Structure formats: C-alpha cells, structure tokens
Amino acid sequence: MGFPITAAEYAAYLTLAAQKIEAEKEYISALDAATGDGDHWANLNTGFERLVREREELAALPLSACFQRIGMLMMNSIGGSSGILYGGAYMAAARTLRGKEVIDREALGQVLQAMVEDMCTRGGSKPGYKTMIDALYPAAETYRQLAERGRRTRSFSARSSGPRWRARRRQRRWKRCGAAPIISRIRAWGIWTRAP
Amino acid sequence: MANIPLWRICFLQSGMSVLLYVISEELRGGALEAAGIVRGQEGHSVCNVGGLVAFKHLSIVCGKELFMKKIINDPGAVVHEMLLGMAKSHPELYYSEGLEVISRRVKGDKVGVISGGGSGHEPAHAGYVGKGALDAAVCGHIFSSPSPDRILEGISRADAGKGVLLVLKNYSGDLMNFQMASEMAEEMYGTKIDKVVVRDDVAVPDSSAATGRRGIAGTVFIHKIAGAAAERGYPLPEVKAAAQKAVDGLRSIGMAMTPCILPAVGTPGFAIEDDEAVLGMGIHGEPGIQTRKIPTARELAEEFADRIQADLDYTGKEAAVLVNGLGGTPLMELYILYNEIETILRKKNIRIYRSFVGNYLTSLEMAGCSLSLLMLDDELKELLDAPCDTPALKIL
Numbered sequence: 001m002g003f004p005i006t007a008a009e010y011a012a013y014l015t016l017a018a019q020k021i022e023a024e025k026e027y028i029s030a031l032d033a034a035t036g037d038g039d040h041w042a043n044l045n046t047g048f049e050r051l052v053r054e055r056e057e058l059a060a061l062p063l064s065a066c067f068q069r070i071g072m073l074m075m076n077s078i079g080g081s082s083g084i085l086y087g088g089a090y091m092a093a094a095r096t097l098r099g100k101e102v103i104d105r106e107a108l109g110q111v112l113q114a115m116v117e118d119m120c121t122r123g124g125s126k127p128g129y130k131t132m133i134d135a136l137y138p139a140a141e142t143y144r145q146l147a148e149r150g151r152r153t154r155s156f157s158a159r160s161s162g163p164r165w166r167a168r169r170r171q172r173r174w175k176r177c178g179a180a181p182i183i184s185r186i187r188a189w190g191i192w193t194r195a196p
Numbered sequence: 197m198a199n200i201p202l203w204r205i206c207f208l209q210s211g212m213s214v215l216l217y218v219i220s221e222e223l224r225g226g227a228l229e230a231a232g233i234v235r236g237q238e239g240h241s242v243c244n245v246g247g248l249v250a251f252k253h254l255s256i257v258c259g260k261e262l263f264m265k266k267i268i269n270d271p272g273a274v275v276h277e278m279l280l281g282m283a284k285s286h287p288e289l290y291y292s293e294g295l296e297v298i299s300r301r302v303k304g305d306k307v308g309v310i311s312g313g314g315s316g317h318e319p320a321h322a323g324y325v326g327k328g329a330l331d332a333a334v335c336g337h338i339f340s341s342p343s344p345d346r347i348l349e350g351i352s353r354a355d356a357g358k359g360v361l362l363v364l365k366n367y368s369g370d371l372m373n374f375q376m377a378s379e380m381a382e383e384m385y386g387t388k389i390d391k392v393v394v395r396d397d398v399a400v401p402d403s404s405a406a407t408g409r410r411g412i413a414g415t416v417f418i419h420k421i422a423g424a425a426a427e428r429g430y431p432l433p434e435v436k437a438a439a440q441k442a443v444d445g446l447r448s449i450g451m452a453m454t455p456c457i458l459p460a461v462g463t464p465g466f467a468i469e470d471d472e473a474v475l476g477m478g479i480h481g482e483p484g485i486q487t488r489k490i491p492t493a494r495e496l497a498e499e500f501a502d503r504i505q506a507d508l509d510y511t512g513k514e515a516a517v518l519v520n521g522l523g524g525t526p527l528m529e530l531y532i533l534y535n536e537i538e539t540i541l542r543k544k545n546i547r548i549y550r551s552f553v554g555n556y557l558t559s560l561e562m563a564g565c566s567l568s569l570l571m572l573d574d575e576l577k578e579l580l581d582a583p584c585d586t587p588a589l590k591i592l
Contacts, residue, residue, distance in 0.1 A: 029461075037339050037480065038461040042272070072345075075376075080314070080340035081369030084376060122372055124407075 004102035007066040011059035014070070018048035040082065047078035047086075063101060067094035085119050085132075092118035109147045112140035264462045271459035275315045275335055282322060286587050289325055292353065295346045298322035299332035299353035307426040307435045308332070308354030311363040311419055312347065313370050314339040316458070317479060319588030320416065320557040328584030328591070329423035330363075338458050338560075339480045341369035347377035351387060359388035359432035361439065363418050365411025366395040390432055392439040394418050396448040396568060398507040399476025399485050412479050413520035413557040414448040414568035417580075420589065424582035438579060445571030447504045452477035452564035453490060454524055475499065479522070479559040493529070497536035500567040501544060510546045510569055516580055517541070517551045518568040523558035525565055530554065533565060549577060556588065 021028070025041050032040035050073050051058070058066050067090050075087025092114040100107055116136050120126060127137040268274055275296055282298065283291035290301045311321040312334030321333035331354035336342035342350075354360050362378065364370050371393070378389040394411035395402070402409050422439040430438065453473045455464035466481050468474055473491065477484035491499065504510070519534045521527070534553045541548055549572050572580065584591040 033461075033465065036465075037458055038463075038465050039338065039340070039458050042460045043337060043340065046272075076343040076345040079337050079343045081367075081372060083343055084341075084369070084372045088372075088376070123368065 003108075004104045005108070006102050007061055007063045008059040010063075010066065010103075011055045014048070014051050014058070015055055018045075018052045021045055021048050043078050043080060043082065047074050047083065050077040063103065064094045064097040064099070067091070067097055081123075085123055088122050089115035089118050105147065109140075109144050112136075112143055116140045264457045264459070266457070266459060268459055271462070274459050275337060278315070278318070279322065279335065282587070289322075289587075290353070292349050295349040296335040296342065297332055297346060297350045297353060298325050298335070299350065300325060300327075303331070303354075303356045304427070305356055305358070306429055307358045307432050308351070308356060308360040309363060309419070309422045309426050309435070310334065310350045310354045310360060311415070312336070312342050312350060312374070313365055313367070314341060314480070316456075316560045317557050319555070321419070323588030324416065324419045324423075324586050326584070326586030328427050328582055329419050329586045329589060331423075331426075338460065341367065341373045344373055344377040344380060347374055348381055348384075351377065351381045351389070352385065355381075355385065355387050359390065361422055361426070361432060361435050362389065362391035363415065363422055363439065364391055364393050365415050366393050366407060366409055367411070368407050371407075388432055390436045392418060392422070392436060392443050394443055394446070396443075396446045397476070397478065398447050398449050398503055399478075410478050410482065412448050412450060412568075413518060413566045414446040414570065416518065416520075416552075416556045416589070417446060417516060417568065417570045418442055420584060420591075421576060421579045423584065424579040427582065428579075438575065441573075442570060442576055445508070445576075446568065447508050448518075448566050448568035449475075449500050449503050450477060450479070450520075450522070450564060450566030451475050451496060451500075452481070452484070452522060452559075452562055454561075454563040455481060456523070456560035456562040458560070473564070477564065479557065479562075481559070481562075493532045494536045496565075497533060497540050497567075501537065501540045504567065504569055505544060508569075508571070510541075510544070510571060512545055512547075514547045514549045514572045514577070515541075516570040516572055517548050518556060518566075518570075519551070519553045520557055520566045520568065521555040522562040522564040522566070523555060524561045524563035527554065530565060533567075537567060550580060 021041070021044055025045070028041040028044065029038055032038050051070065054069070054073065058069060061069060071087040071090030071094060073087075074090060075083050077083070078086060093111040096110040096114045097103070097107065103111065116133065119136065120133055123131065123133075125131045125133050127133055269277060276293075279291050279296060279298060280293075283289055288301055290299050291297070292299070308331040309329070310332040311324070311330055312332075313321060314336045316338040321330065322335060324330050325333050332350040334342045334346050334350035336346070351360050360381075362374050364374055374391065378391070381387045382389060394415045395409035396414035397410040397412045400409045418439055421442040422435055425435040425438040451473050453468060455466050455468055457464050468487075471489055472487055473489070474484035475486040475488065517534075517537065519530050519537060521530050530553050534551065538548060538551075546569070570576070570580075581591065
C-alpha cells in the first residue's frame with residue numbers, strides 16, 4: 001500500500017490488522033497481564049471483528065466518514081479506556097480528512113498529529129507519562145519533521161531507531177498492545193527479543 | 197514446587213523451550229532469578245516479553261494453581277446473561293438489551309440520576325436502580341468502562357426533561373467515556389448534564405496531576421443521597437450540591453486477601469500469598485499500600501479507623517458506616533469486623549448514625565473488605581433515611 005491511500009485500501013488494511021490481532025492472542029494477553037487485567041486482547045479482538053464485519057460498508061464511504069465510522073465502532077465495541085482512546089483518535093483524524101478523497105503524504109502527517117493530540121487531551125497525558133503516547137508521539141513528530149524537510153517519508157520508520165524491519169515490527173506491536181505502559185518500561189531496559 | 201511456598205513460579209516460553217523462573221519475594225520488583233530449565237508444559241505458555249516475565253498470566257502460587265470455578269455459560273456473555281437474569285428477577289427494572297443498561301420502567305418527573313462503570317462489582321451499580329436511588333445504571337465489560345453508546349442509552353432512559361446527574365467513580369476510562377457521552381447527549385437531545393466524581397479511597401494519595409483517588413464502596417452512599425435528593429424534587433444544581441457535599445465527607449479504605457479471576461482470562465491477574473493481606477488494594481486489584489500477615493478483625497478495624505481518621509477528622513461528628521465485603525468474604529466476618537469498628541469509633545468519639553454491613557460493591561470473588569465513613573449533617577441524614585426500594589438496598 002503506497003500513497004495515496006483510499007478508504008477501500010484502509011478498510012483492507014484493517015482486515016489485515018484484524019488477522020494479526022487474532023493470531024497474536026497469547027502475546028497481547030501476556031503483555032496486558034503484566035500491567036493490566038489481561039483482557040485487552042478479548043476486547044480489542046471484539047472491536048476488530050466488528051470492523052471486519054463492516055469492511056464493505058467502510059470501503060464505500062467517503063474517507064472522512066469512513067474514519068468517523070471506524071472511530072465510533074472502535075469506541076463502542078472495544079469499550080473501556082482503550083476503546084475511547086482509539087475511537088476518539090480516529091474521530092479526530094476524520095476531522096482533518098474532511099473534503100479529502102485520499103490520504104496523501106501530507107494528510108497522513110496531519111492524521112497522525114490529530115490522533116496523538118486527541119489522545120493526549122482526552123487521556124490527560126503527555127509524552128513521558130508512561131502511556132502509549134510515548135510510542136505514538138515520537139512517531140508522529142518524526143514524520144512531521146521529515147515531511148517538512150521534504151525527505152521521502154517512506155523511510156521515516158528507519159530513522160526512529162534501529163533497522164527498519166525492527167522499527168516496523170515495533171510500531172505494529174505498539175499499535176496492537178495499546179494502553180500498555182509496559183512499552184516504555186521495556187524500552188528503558190533496552191531489551192528486545194524475538195517474537196514468540 | 198510445593199516445598200517453596202513463599203515463592204512465585206512462572207513458566208516462560210522462549211522459542212521451543214520453557215524456562216522455569218522462580219521469583220523470590222525479595223526480588224519482586226522486577227528482577228528475576230533463573231532457577232533452571234525444565235521440559236515444556238503444553239498450555240502453560242507465557243510469552244517472553246523482553247526478559248520481563250509476564251508471570252501474572254499464569255499464577256501458580258505455593259505450588260498450586262488457581263483455576264476458575266464459575267457458574268457461567270460463556271465467558272464472553274457474562275454481563276449480558278447476568279442482566280437478563282436480573283431483569284427477570286426484578287420485573288420493575290427494564291433491560292436495554294445490547295446496550296447493557298438497567299433502568300426503571302417508569303420515569304419520574306424529576307432529575308435523573310445515573311451511574312455506571314465496569315461490571316464485576318455487583319450489586320453495584322444495577323442493583324441500586326429503583327425508587328429513591330438510581331434511575332439507570334450503565335454496565336461495561338468486566339472491570340472496563342461502558343462505551344458512549346451505552347451511556348447515551350442510560351442518559352435517555354433517565355432523562356425526564358429536568359436534567360441528569362452522573363455519579364462516577366474516579367477512573368480515567370469512566371471519566372473519558374461519560375464525558376464523551378454527555379457531550380453527545382447535550383448536542384443531540386439538549387439534555388442538561390452534571391456529574392459528581394467519587395474519590396473516597398484514602399489508600400491513594402490525592403493528587404491533581406494524576407487521576408488521583410479511586411472511587412470504591414462509598415459510592416453506594418452517593419447513589420442513595422443523590423437518588424433521595426432527586427426523588428424529593430430538587431433541581432439539578434441542588435441534587436448535585438447534596439451529592440457533592442456527601443462526596444466531600446466520604447472516606448474509605450479496603451483490604452484484600454485473595455485475587456479475583458476475570459471470566460475472559462480464566463486465571464488470577466495477580467497473587468496474594470496464603471497468609472498475607474494487602475491493605476489498600478483497589479477493587480480491580482490495583483496495588484495496595486502495604487502487604488502484611490492477615491490481621492485480626494480488631495487490628496484491621498484499628499488500622500482502617502486510624503487511616504481514615506488521619507485523612508479526615510470525624511471526631512465529634514455523626515457518620516454513616518459501611519462495612520463492605522468484596523465478594524469472597526462471608527457476612528459472619530463482616531459482622532465480626534463491624535463489632536470491632538463500632539467499639540473503636542465509639543472510643544474515637546465518632547457517633548454512628550446508621551450502619552450498613554454486607555456485600556454492597558464487590559470485586560468478583562475477591563476475599564476482603566472495606567470500611568467507608570460518610571460525614572452527616574441534618575440534610576444528609578434526612579436524605580439517607582428517605583425511603584429507597586432497589587434490589588440491593590431497601591430503606592422502607
């Protein structure tokens with residue numbers, strides 16, 4: 001999937017993400033068990049199952065409405081504090097996408113920025129509070145800086161730290177495991193091991 | 197394994213082999229001590245999270261595993277099936293299926309009072325829906341805030357055109373979801389909405405930077421006070437003022453002795469040693485302030501009363517007392533505790549106006565209890581004594 005991204009492509013991406021989540025039950029549950037109740041996977045998976053069920057409707061919507069709908073579905077089916085943080089972020093992104101038909105390189109920067117800002121204000125959090133903002137804020141910030149400098153933003157993930165495959169995998173994990181303060185703890189320890 | 201009773205044992209999967217890690221009490225801050233490598237055991241896999249053992253996933257304490265023993269059909273449907281049963285058992289209550297809201301069948305011409313939060317605290321909050329208390333209760337997944345669509349349903353079931361008061365426990369998930377739903381309701385239906393946030397747990401330092409104090413069992417008093425104020429026909433600002441006054445004079449402290457098991461998880465989320473109790477543990481198993489040998493009822497009563505008294509001075513005041521069980525502690529023990537608490541409060545010159553002993557706000561099958569004190573003035577006494585007819589609280 002390259003730029004520009006359409007609603008149909010994004011809906012297809014959600015389906016892939018849902019398959020990943022479905023497959024990583026043990027991993028996500030173990031992460032959450034170390035910091036929370038251990039039921040995050042169950043809630044997250046319910047949410048993505050719901051998204052997959054509506055993928056055709058989502059793909060047919062205008063981009064902004066598509067993101068708005070994703071936000072509502074996530075909020076209402078995942079529930080708890082993660083549901084509203086993920087959902088609220090998508091709804092904030094929907095506002096930046098009004099009137100756009102595709103996400104281009106610049107729009108993606110705005111989307112990331114809007115998502116992180118919404119999570120910060122809604123959750124009363126800032127970078128450094130040991131929340132998922134610690135992972136998302138640097139990503140959005142790096143993207144913005146690179147986009148400003150006019151570099152090819154395709155390689156931004158490689159620049160955050162370490163080899164690109166590792167950064168990509170890490171972002172996938174962060175996105176997946178949501179509200180886990182564990183991430184910053186692991187990062188502080190500087191330990192990364194192979195996925196189970 | 198059985199001969200190292202004070203040690204925590206976890207299995208840790210790493211590629212093909214399963215490492216047995218033993219974490220001693222002294223090392224429980226995160227440091228690990230590898231004791232050896234054993235053959236893998238299927239079904240006991242815990243992921244290797246960058247060297248951090250996710251030992252909470254598989255709790256084997258004192259060489260024995262704690263398994264889930266619950267009367268359920270489907271772990272994913274517990275909240276739904278519970279509410280179905282509740283609505284059948286109490287025909288005066290209406291269950292909004294799919295949106296997991298319990299409300300009164302008949303709307304009164306008054307301010308609506310609603311509460312809600314994660315499930316697993318039964319009878320809170322749906323058990324307090326009825327005359328003289330809540331108009332609606334919104335239920336989330338176990339220990340997880342309800343989403344805005346459910347809260348909107350709760351608001352519309354409770355709104356009779358005179359506004360709605362939300363009674364919330366101070367957890368960030370609840371606050372975010374109820375905030376979002378209030379904004380939507382104000383925009384969509386023009387409902388006037390206000391809220392009180394219960395933060396009664398003295399085990400957590402009161403801070404304005406972080407989320408701050410949790411709301412625990414004392415919340416039941418606020419349901420009663422706000423419900424009675426609304427039933428009397430107070431307008432929304434006055435219902436809120438009465439509830440806020442009660443919140444300001446409300447303090448609680450709890451203690452837990454066993455963990456609880458979420459149906460969707462199947463194993464305890466944390467471990468408490470056989471002979472230990474955790475003072476100040478939250479109603480979702482949030483870490484407490486002190487782990488100690490299980491105290492006697494007398495010691496516990498003193499500890500509770502001292503901690504509450506140190507936070508807010510009730511000397512010479514009248515108070516309502518709630519001795520609450522967390523779900524796994526028999527009523528016998530709660531009365532033994534109340535006997536001691538009554539003696540101590542009398543010694544401290546705190547006059548008990550009314551007392552409540554029982555399982556009012558639980559934490560699944562957790563063994564443990566909490567003490568709540570509500571400071572009373574004439575207005576709050578009247579509101580507390582006002583008639584109330586709900587499944588879990590009846591004052592007639």
